[in-house]
Amino acid sequence: MEKSWLNTARDVYTAKERELIGVGHTAHARSFFRRHPAYSPSPLRPLPVLAGTAGVASIQLKDESRRMGLGSFKALGGMYAVARLVRAEAEERHGPRPTEEQLRAVAARTPFVCASAGNHGVSMTAGVREFGGTPIVFLSEDVPERFAHRLRSLGAEVRRSGSDYEQSMAAALEAAERHGWRLISDSSWDGYTAVPLDVIRGYTVLFDEVDDTPTHVFVQAGVGGLAAAAAGYVRDRWGERPRIVVVEPQAAPCLLVSAREGRMARVEGGRTVLGRLDCREPSLLAWRLLSRLADAFVTVTDEEAETAARLLAAENVRVSACGAAGAAGLLSLQPATRTALGLGPDSRVLAVGTEGAL
Template structure:
C-alpha cells in the first residue's frame, strides 16, 4: 500500500493489556449500561436529539487492506458539531437538577427545565469550565438550554473562531495564556472564588463526580453505536486520547458488552500531548509539560483524568503518537470522498482515522495490531469542522455546511 502516511508514527507503546476477561466490578461501579440508560432517558428528551450515523468507509478499508472501516460521524450532534454535547450538556443538567431539588424538594422534569419553570433558581447559577473548544461549547449550550449562566476559560492556542462560537451561546470567555491544564486550574480557582459550579471533563483529587457524569453522557454515543453495529463485531477500535474521559466511556461500554471478546483498543494522541502513552509507559498517570501545540485542539491535554485512567490502563493494548500532518492528510481524504460521499471532519475528529491509517502503513505495527483483510475497524469521528477556517485551509475547499 503506497500512502502518504508512511513513517508517520512518532512514538508507540505496546501495553499488553487487552481487556481480557469480564468487565471488572471495580470499574462497573462507576460506568455501566444502567448509567448509560439513565443518561439516554434524559438526553433523548432534548430538542434535536437523534442518533448520529455510522458510516461504512469502504474505499478506505480497501486502501488499508482491512475488511471494513466503520466511522461514527458526530458532526451533526445537536447542531454543535461534536459528541461533547452529550457530556457537557448532561453534566450541566445534572447539576441544575440537584440544585433545584435541594431548593424545592422536588426532582425536576426535563420538560419543565426546558420550559424555564425553574428560571428563578437557574438564573442565579453560573457554570464554568476550561476547554480546547468543544467541551466549553457544550457547557455553554447546556447553560443556554437550561437557563443558567456560563463562564468558559480557553487557553492560549484555542483559535479565535472556536472562542467566538462559544461566546455566541451566551458564555463569557476568559482567555488564559497557558496550556489546557493551566486553564483547568484557572477555571477551578475562579469557580471556588465566585461560587460557580465547575463542569470539568477531567478529574483530579477531590473532584470525580461531575467528570463521571460527563463520561456517562458520552456513553450514549456507544449505546447508539452498538445498536447500529447489529451483528457486526469490531476487531479493532482506534480512540482519540485527550485526558482519557471519552476513551474510558467507550471502553467501559465495549468491555461490558463484549466481555472476553472485547476488541483490541488503540489510543491515538498528538505527538506533543501524548499523556496517556507516557502514563502507560511509566505505569502511572504522568504529565506532559509544555504548551502541547497541535492542530488537534481537543486532544491538546497534558494530564490524564484520574477517574478515566483505570479504564484506559485496564483495556488499551497500544498507544500511538502521530504528527499533525497525518491528520491533515486524513481530513483531505475524507473530504475527497474516495468513491463515496465526502465526510467533513475536524482535526480532533479525524485523529482516530489518521492513527489507523498510519498504523496500516507501518508493517511492524500492523503486524503487532493484527490488522489484516478480515479486520473490522471502528472509529469515532468525534467532530465536524468546528473551525471552518482551519478546515478550509487544510483542504483548499470552501465549506458550505460543516457536517
C-alpha cells in the first residue's frame, strides 16, 4: 500500500461545490452555535517545537479536546444536524417560526438513532436531549466502554452490535427502517445525503474560527466528513492555493484507495488503534468533494500517530492518537511528497486535534 497519493483528479472549486459546502452555509451554522450557551471558539495552539522538527515556519493546531464540553469536533456536526432536522419537521407541521413547545413535541415524536465509534454518538445524544427527545446509539464491540458509559450518562440508550463500525451502522440503519426512527448518520450514500450534509456543514465552523490563512491544511479522515468540511470551506474562503492533505490510518485507507482507483472504493485493511478513524468505505458526499478538492492523501501507522500525540503532549497539547493523526501525517511525509506539496521553511500549517486524550 502506498504511503501517499497525490490527487491526479484535483480540480478547481466551483459553484456546484459551493451549493454543498461554503462560507454561506458556515455563517448559518455559526449563527446557530453562537446562540448556544456552551459554544465558544476552540483554541488554536502554536507548536513551535514541532514546526522546527517538521521544517516549516509554523504549525497551528485547532484543539477540539474541550469543544462544548463534549470532547471532540464531532460536537459541531451531530448537534447541528439534529437541530436542523427538528426545525425542518416543525416548520412543515406548524409553519415558520415554530415555538419551543412545538419543537420539543416534534422531537418527542419518534427516537433518533445513529451508529458511532464514540464521539458522533455523544454529539447526537447531546443535541437530541436538548429537545427532550430519545437518542439510541449503536456501538460495535470494539468501541471502548468509556464511550458507552459517557453516552448513558448523557441520556442515550446504548446498543452493542457487530464487531466493527460498518456492522453497527448496518444495525442502526435496519432499526431506523424497521421502526421509523430518525437516522442521524455522519456518513452518506445514494438516497441518504441531507442529514450528513448538515453534519459536514456543522464541522466547517471550526475552520471559520481561524483568522490567519494557512498554506497547508492537514486533516484526518474516517469516512471523510471533517476532511470534506475542510476542503469545501478552505476553497471558498482561501482559494486554490492552500494545499489540503487528508490523513488516514494505514490499516483503513479508504479515501487514498478511492483516489488511486478513481472511484469510491471499499477496503478490507487490518486492525488499528485509531478507532475513530477505522472506516472501510468513504461517505459519498465526502468522496465527491475530496476527489476534486484535496491535493493529497497520506496514511500513518498507529506508531506514528502515537508518537505525534506524545510530541504534542510535550508542548502541552493533550489529544489522543486519533487527535494527533493530522500532525502525524505531516511528520511522516516522504521527501518527494513534501516537495510535490511545496512544504518548506515558509509553510504555515493548520492541523486539527480532533479529540482529547483518552
